Amino acid sequence: MKTAEHLHACGVKPSYTRMRIYEYLHNHHDHPTVEHIYGALKDSLPTLSKTTVYNTLKLFLEKHLVRELIMQNQAHYDIVTDFHAHFQCNNCHTIYDIPMQREHVVNGNVEAHHIEDVQLTYRGICRSCQQTTQVE
Amino acid sequence: MKTAEHLHACGVKPSYTRMRIYEYLHNHHDHPTVEHIYGALKDSLPTLSKTTVYNTLKLFLEKHLVRELIMQNQAHYDIVTDFHAHFQCNNCHTIYDIPMQREHVVNGNVEAHHIEDVQLTYRGICRSCQQTTQVE
């Protein structure tokens, strides 16, 4: 589906800026931060303001177009796809997607409450860093 | 076990300040923040500095005496007990402990990496707020 149509279908007016931000997220699944997105787009959108990136992501979040993932005091964003967990390496800070079914982590113990979001994150040393780096 | 002995056993020299902070955590399992701990102790420890609370919690964290739980850009602390998940209400911001076995959320998909910490958090509207509050 075209970006404009998809935004429209989710209740977001598809301005040029919003489409560019959405498309950046669509093409980059490495959990970018506001800084990443702003840095990547500011050359081709010279008037872009960081506040606009914040505002747009907040809007996308409300409309459930993106998912927010807060790791070490910084928000990372990902377009909404299947539920999955995340592993972040304490050494290289890469965030890996980890397959996980939502049903698997939502059980009777929590269903007394109304769940709007589930976040499962692991931290540690990733496979790659274990093999190539000495971490003391 | 006495606080002093326990800190010592974990490699932390049991100064008076450290014991008081540890005991506060031991007696308050409502996931306090630095602000909470500082606010609660400053009357009986008039020279206490907020930096000391930060430093002490960082030390406790390294020695695995406490667990850090970052929710909406603020760190919350809990003395280490059994593994469990957390639910935070978007309305009243209370954090509930949710029973959950660690083995249940650590499976083959993530074990390629070396895991140091696992965090499973739910957000939504808690049972109490659903019954007593209209949330639009």
Add this chain to the structure above:
DNA sequence: ATCACCTCTGTAATGATTACAATTTTATAA
């Protein structure tokens, strides 16, 4: 007593995020 080391303190800096008011753009109506 001296010295080194650890603990604690207070202020200043950092850095992500939000508030806000102004400006620009877009949509709507006359």
Add this chain to the structure above:
DNA sequence: TTATAAAATTGTAATCATTACAGAGGTGAT
């Protein structure tokens, strides 16, 4: 088209949790 209202975008300033840092205070060993 022009006027006007509404929405989107912008830049600056404020906020707030956390960290850096340098100095003060305490403790223990020799």
